[in-house]
Amino acid sequence: MSYHVRRIPGAGSLEDAFAVRRAVFIDEQDVDEALEMDGKDEDAVHFVIIDADSDTAAGTARFRVPDDEYGKPERVAVRKEYRGNGLGRRLMALIESEARTQGCQRTRLHAQKQVVEFYRNLGYEVTSDEFEEAGIVHVEMEKPL
Template sequence: MDELEVQIATSDQKREDAFAVRHEVFVEGQGVDEAIEYDAYDETATHFVAYDSDDPIGAARLREYADGVGKVERVAVRESRRRSGVGRALMERLEDYAETLGFVTLKLHSQTQAADFYRRLGYERHGGEFEEAGIPHVEMRKPLERR
């Protein structure tokens, strides 16, 4: 990697970069129906994009779920860039931003195969396994601490 940088998608182009990563990972890679991959929350959520130089390689979004609670969604890293710190960098940037918004807790629905990744970042599993988009998931939560 030349230069990993996680940015908030403040322009239409950066949002399109985030959507391109999500499309490759979820729609093409995992067979998620495009009709459910993109939803009304895309209009109001804060989107994050990880770049290697100018190449978008990861994406995530954050939205308010409840008072003081943010929900992390659509975390995706291109297959060729997995296990190289991109996901961690995305989550650290997202968590820092979530704190500036006043969130005290983050929750997410992790694909079961990714739950260990989130556990290593301090997320704890809540409840049993369930299905979303035909894929097994678990709910995970993390209290945010002012760094």
């Protein structure tokens, strides 16, 4: 399969990002739509990976800078049928590049407990105890850039 990336703002549409997030978080993980669509999308940079063969949005992630201290990868999601193809790693590489471009010295994210190892393999370290977010157990993780 071949993929290309759409950046928002830029060539991409938020609807592509929302389609992946609905499939993964709302439909698959049963997250309440009001929690998922949190009103912070307009203040973020989004990346969407598109399956070039079908023009389907396969994965997405957003990036915000909530304060001058760090950048925050959020809403990292890959549709079930596209998992295992390196798209999550690619999304995180895009996010970390964006963070550096915006002058961030580190990133901080909330990782679902089930994907902690994924982030550890990318250089993130757990920096908190477990907590619940949207009904799912998470931990905070950080990485210097």
